[in-house]
Amino acid sequence: MMTVLQYGNTKTFFIRGSSGALLVDTDYAGTLPAFYRAAKAQGIRMPDISYVLATHYHPDHMGLIGALMQQGVRLLLMDVQLAHVHFSDRIFARDRLSFQPVDETAAAVISCAESRDFLLRMGIRGEILHTPSHSPDSVTLVLDDGDCFAGDLEPLSYLEAYTENEALRQDWTLLLSRSPKRVFFAHAPETVMG
Secondary structure (H helix, E strand, O other): OOOEEEOOOOEEEEEEEOOEEEEEEEOOOOOOHEEEEEEHOOOOHHHHHOOEEOOOOOHHHHHHHHHHHHHOEEEEEHHHHHHOOOOOOOHHHHOOOOOOOOOOHHHEEHHHHHHHHHHHHOOOOEEEOOOOOOOOOOOOEEEOOOEOHHHHHHHHHHHHHHHOOHHHHHHHHHHHHOOOOOOOOOOOOOOOOO
């Protein structure tokens, strides 16, 4: 079961498995009260969230992760993201926002190759793929039911406009090999694949 939470500029996705749940992305630092209201409106309690995964570590996707970790939510961190975890710290400091830095030492760090087994322990069937065309740490969650959570990946319809972007072409080649049915973006409308 998937629920979309919109409480700022970035969509957050709550995916409930049979034995755990995954939150994909958060919004900017300072949006925690709005997150609580959105979660409560959907009947989601903090203990319901087993793990949080950022599709990448730009400030509008990971701003609440440190605060959620303080409340017992575990961070699912892909090994390709390790070097980028603190990318946004200086931005939040500059903006003088209340921000709890991410403690990567408390995270479950896995590779994309390990993601299917890891997710299955929560009763979620799918995998996490490295899709670095937006940023080197970008990942996409692809579920076996066809739902795909792509963060800030450029939509497939933009591919022809980015003819020089081989990385974007490679990302979409990889994703299309998984036969996605619906692609959810953080800032763009959902795309139904034909």
